[in-house]
Amino acid sequence: MSPPSILIVGSGIAGTTLASFLLLAPISVSQKPHITILERASHPRAQGQNIDIRGAGVAIIRKLGLESVIKANTTGEEGVHFVDDRNRLIAEGPADKTGKVQTGTSDIEILRGTLAEICYRRCLTISHDVKAKGGAGVEFIFGDYLDSITQASPDRVEVHFGKRNETRSYDLVIGADGLQSSTRALVWGAEADRAAVRSLDMYGGFFSMPSGPTDSEWRRWFIAPGRKGVMVRPSGLKDRVTVFMYCINATDQRFSEVAEGGRKSIEAQKALFAEYFADAGWESARLIREMNEAEDFYYSPVAQVKLDEWSKDRVVLLGDAAYCASPISGMGTTLAFTGAHNLAGSLAEHVLSRPEEKRDWETALSQHETLTRPAVEKAQTLPFGGQGIKVLHFETWWAVWIFRTSIWAMANSGVFGLLSKWKGPPANDVKVEAFEFEKVEEFPLS
Template sequence: MPLNILIVGCSIAGPALASFLQLAPFPHNERPEITVLERATSVRNQGQNVDIRGVGVALLQKLGIEHAVKTSTTGEAGVQWVTSAGKVWAELGSANDGETGRHNPTSDIEILRGRMAQILWRRSQTITDDSAVEYIFGDHLDGIEQDHTANTVTVHFAKSGKKRTFDLVVGADGLQSTTRSMVWGSKHEAECVHPLNMYAAFFSMPRDEAAGDSEYRRCYHTHGRRLMSIRPDQQNNRSTSLLTVINDKDARLGDVATGHGKAVVAAQKELVQEYFADAGWQAPRLMREMVATDDFYYSMVAQVKMASWHRRRVVLLGDAAHCASHLSGMGTTLALLGAYSLASALAKHSKDVDTALSTYEVEMRPHVDKAQKLMPGMLRVLSPETAWGVWLVDTTIRFLVWSRVFLLLFYFKGPDTEPDGLPEDGFTLPPVYKE
């Protein structure tokens, strides 16, 4: 009998897994029945820029979406550091700049998370036929029960009130995974989620060339461990902004990071305004646009570290299992690789789900461990507390960029960025996907 699989979450890892499961070399008549559940009423058009490196590019090719992704990039040409007056005092090109750009902050594939999710969602529906994957939007789980005798999982849908039974439930619902919290418990949550004392707000706004918006990402840091950046969104002729603050004393920053709904978003915006209203540079513009935007997203920055990513017939994928934080630059690549590895293991051990899940963990663990090793002192170095610290960081960055020593840091910042090959695995290669 084919496996009946529920995937919770429709961002990156969820629809990627739905596609890889359709392409994987399952035995005849054993291709899984797939359901994807998403709390939002549609694919979320939120989230900051994500980049895809190394093996991630090979996985785009295996999905047949490399063309669609590369024609949907943000068009970012590199990164510039600016003064409060907007003067550029240091600049690095993108990874498209050959040897000098290979290890720069801007990847050769920079794409908005929401756009990437849209491509993956649509791709999962075109690999075989429209009925291959069932998508349920606007609902979420509020109950998960495992039958250890039958090796099944019965879930309860909060809004519809329905109960359904699956052979496997995959939690691909992000850093603040409700699947993880329901199955592993609140005590485990406190142990496995490791906050980095950083909080981030992201939103888009109209492009304003008069204000200096260009194809470069512009970064401005100021005292109080605050950082503001403005990045291009070539696809929509807009700009995006990421605001971060590091603070281990104000509990409000963490408190407003949980929950859903308009009241929660309003509280988040109000707190961000409090922190950045006097930050200088383009803070007045950013605060004005943040209030007006409807794609605001706020989150704590954290890592997830777990001894095991599965418990009986519930398994975690992507950030829900092993969030490395956006500081690693490897979250999307890890989500794609995890989806590929899980689909491959389930196809190889289609009669033994327990072995498949263990195989998935063994294959993924080395990649995750490496990605979670952040550059020592990264947060404190890049986000100084005092004006004197800001001057010191500015001076240091100027020297590193001028001397090209800066490039060496990216060789040691964590995971490899060199392209990695994938084994001959029997996956079906679909036709190139173009929108």
Template sequence: MTTTKHVLISGGGIAGPALAYWLHRHGFAATVVEKAPAPRDGGHAVDFRGEVHLSLLRSMGLLEGIERLRTGMGPMTYVDARGKRLVDSPADLFSGDVEILRGDLAGLLHERTKPFTEYVFGDSITSLTEDATGVHVTFERGAPRRFDLVVGADGIHSGVRRLAFGDEARFIKHLGLHYAIFTVPNYLGLDHAGRIYTTPGKLVSYYTARRNTEARAVFYFAAGELPHARRDTAAQRAVLREHFAGVGWESDELLRRMDQAPELFFDQIAQVKLDSWARGRVVLLGDAACCASPLSGMGTGLAMIGAYVLAGELAEAGGDHRTAFARYEAELREYAEGCQKSADGVSGFLVPKSRRMAWLLRQQQRLLPYLPGKKLIAKSVRKTAEAITLKPYAGKPVAPAGPRLVD
């Protein structure tokens, strides 16, 4: 057990609370600051694949809750502009071993960690000043405070990364697509199912959530940088209408319902690449450090594995951040790069650039159930997810099977 240190974590989504859990297990104190007023409920479905992911969830006492709240999605069906079925895509290609809405997972993590974690909602970090013994931190709303270490777990547009490493343009690799997601009623009356419609450079998707009581509308489209829409919701809605009005299937109805949605998540599809994830007493985690992009299907698993490794290395190093941060990166970087590589070529498969490419992909999908390698894609994704061996840190290993561990 290390001497207790106080760690400030920026980001209350997935990576931040996961890190708070493991820091507590190793005797550290954690404060999580999140600019949203409460845990975010929206977002897409995220999945976990393979025993590395599942054993980590089991050890955190989360797997039972995730199983209870799992989406239970069946195949996603590709349709044409009139809604006619074209081809079904296998469920495991999209949903892995277990799939849960991001908002539901964030809620589980918050409930699991709030008894021993200080959460500060509705605030954000404005400056970091490091000296020999700690980091002086100022906030947008709260009084200045001092911490031993600071972790940026605040997403692809990390404020901590900007303060400690510089402008994000140096680290973000845009992959040529943007996406948006929002909640709508399950007005199509689907039962644990989804629909996908593609036209050159665009994709519209709709899938049910929370036992069919609601649905998620998802839009992907090819575009360059859109800085004017970064934080402006009205501009984001205007961009979506510009790209999707009149394109077919349910696009116009979903755009009409967009204004009544409780939230709209809109961003570019991108990856984050840095030479180092640490600067002094500041370190990055999850998407802030090594975003693999939604196209990889690995972001959430990577973030939670990273939290386990970072906390474990701090414990192994007795709180020595220089040693711990270097070992954290050494343990995780190859795995993170593999997760990023898994996104290669996915954009062209997901959002075909031409009608001919869309037609060729549909023919391939129709033939897939009859081909010897029909499960090859799912197996490849699982192989990537399992391409790391987790160390048993400070006597607190990840349980390979059986009942969950408790504190």
């Protein structure tokens, strides 16, 4: 019996987590799948700023032996301070460190780059263990991409690697290549791909910069007129903070045009933010200066992905590629973990543990979807019908002033805490399925 061959496109959070769980399926080493992970970047991409792991996500990192190392690498954010243009505190929303109440700051806040690196290294150690016992483990291919994906026969997918000009075929291809997934575009088609990505008319720039005297363990959130804002947040390092600058804008086409160029358009992306923040007040001069210097600047439209089906024959999408809930949901990483766990568990149950003639790929893929969809639907239901973020942002100084006065009043009357309980991210409602995987040792702290 030959073990299945699986190609995972994207070595992000979802991709490496899926590979780790597939290799931890409770089966003999000769049954373990042959996994290839293809990453477009030329090296493991340890980039990106603050993200949260909540509820179900915490239970899943525990299964991978990652709880201690992740908790040792958090940013230590205490909560949110809304500030005005003179940096005066308007309102405060503290984190609930017990994780019982999901507020804007979760109990585990970590930099995306740090988490991606931990997940990659965990996957490597699990793969090494499997290889040491005679299994195939994971083959990583960096710096390449697919330019075609074809369902060559009912049970075989043929792919072509653009750079190395090589054709290979797999039993299953998984697109874990993020919000702008090219697996989705190649297999679902350009029109369906465009329809799947629902813009929230918001565009963000993420980067880090040296800490200054006004920075602390609290996230400072400054909302400016012209429907834009900035969050400056702790990074976990005393001498650096992270920045999320954003504009809510449905009319200036340049925001979506500069996104299409990806990293090739980085100068145009920075120039656009510099233009919009030139008159925003507060610490904008510092932010523009540091953004222009930043080497880790990352630009992204804020959007959700909605698809009726996450799989087509033997191609399945996972994480942001299938069901991005957007950074404002606070749930993207938790959903990436949950989906990877459900997909690996379903494949272990219906495919990996069975002899070749009894493998039931269709049931595995549909079970993964049935288990994961309820969590995705909750996470994608943003406050005020998705208009929540727009409701908080205004065009004129007067409207911003009225907004600041309202949140000051809400914070002083305790309404803020109530809002967190009512409208916080729904991570504690996400079910963690009872799939059995092999136990792994806790990942070392260094």
